[in-house]
Amino acid sequence: MRRSASKKTGQSNSTSPITSSATDLFRSASSKASSKEMERIDNLFNSYANRSSSMIDPEGIETLCSDMEVDHTDVRILMLAWKMKAEKQGYFTLEEWRRGLKALRADTVSKLKKALPELEKEVKRPLNFVDFYSFSFRYCLTEEKQKSIDIESICQLLDLVLGSQFRAQVDYFIEYLKIQNDYKVINMDQWMGFYRFCNEINFPEFGNYDPTLAWPLILDNFVEWMREKQT
Incomplete structure (x- = not known):
C-alpha cells in the first residue's frame, strides 16, 4: 500500500517539470x-x-x-x-x-x-473621441507656453476633426469665425465648449440654449448671430 502511495506521489511530481518546460518554451x-x-x-x-x-x-x-x-x-x-x-x-x-x-x-x-x-x-467611440478632440487642439500648440490657436488654423482643424460628424454646425461656426472681429484666437475652453455645444444643443433651433449657463461667450455671440441670420 505504501509503495502504491509513493508511486502516485512520484507520478504527480513528474508532470510538473513537463508543464513548466512547456510554459517556458511558450514564453520564450x-x-x-x-x-x-x-x-x-x-x-x-x-x-x-x-x-x-x-x-x-x-x-x-x-x-x-x-x-x-x-x-x-x-x-x-x-x-x-x-x-x-x-x-x-x-x-x-x-x-x-x-x-x-x-x-x-x-x-x-x-x-x-x-x-x-x-x-x-x-x-470614434464617444470616450475616445473626446480625448482625440482635446488632443488635436494640444497637438497644434507648436510654440512653448502657447495656449491658443489662430482663427484660420482653428477653422481648418474644426473641418478636419468635427466636420464629418456635425457638418452644419461646423460650417456655420466657421462662417461666423471668419466674419467676426472680436476674437483673433481660440483657447482650449472655447474649443471644448463648441464640441459640447454640438452634442447638447438643438441645431439650428437653439430651443435649449441657455446663455445664463456656463457657455464660452463666443458661443453666446454665435447663437445671437445665427438667430439674426434666421430672421
Whole structure:
C-alpha cells in the first residue's frame, strides 16, 4: 500500500517539470516573436527618420503617407499621432512610433495602412473621441507656453476633426469665425465648449440654449448671430 502511495506521489511530481518546460518554451517563443516584431518596427522607423534629428520629421511623414497612399492632410494621420501620443506636431520620436505601431500590431507599411480603418473606428467611440478632440487642439500648440490657436488654423482643424460628424454646425461656426472681429484666437475652453455645444444643443433651433449657463461667450455671440441670420 505504501509503495502504491509513493508511486502516485512520484507520478504527480513528474508532470510538473513537463508543464513548466512547456510554459517556458511558450514564453520564450512569445518573447522572441515580440522581439522580432519590435525589430521590424524599429527598422521601419529608421527608413523614415531624419538621421540628424533621430525623429520622423514632416518630410518623413509625407513619404510615409505617400507609401500608404493616404493624403498627409487625412484625419487618420492625426488619429495615428493620437495613438502614438505624439507631443510635437509633424514629428514622431522612436518611443512614440513604437507605442503606436505595437498597439496597432503593425510592423510594415502594408499592415499600418490596413490598421487605419480600425483606428478610425476606435477614435470614434464617444470616450475616445473626446480625448482625440482635446488632443488635436494640444497637438497644434507648436510654440512653448502657447495656449491658443489662430482663427484660420482653428477653422481648418474644426473641418478636419468635427466636420464629418456635425457638418452644419461646423460650417456655420466657421462662417461666423471668419466674419467676426472680436476674437483673433481660440483657447482650449472655447474649443471644448463648441464640441459640447454640438452634442447638447438643438441645431439650428437653439430651443435649449441657455446663455445664463456656463457657455464660452463666443458661443453666446454665435447663437445671437445665427438667430439674426434666421430672421
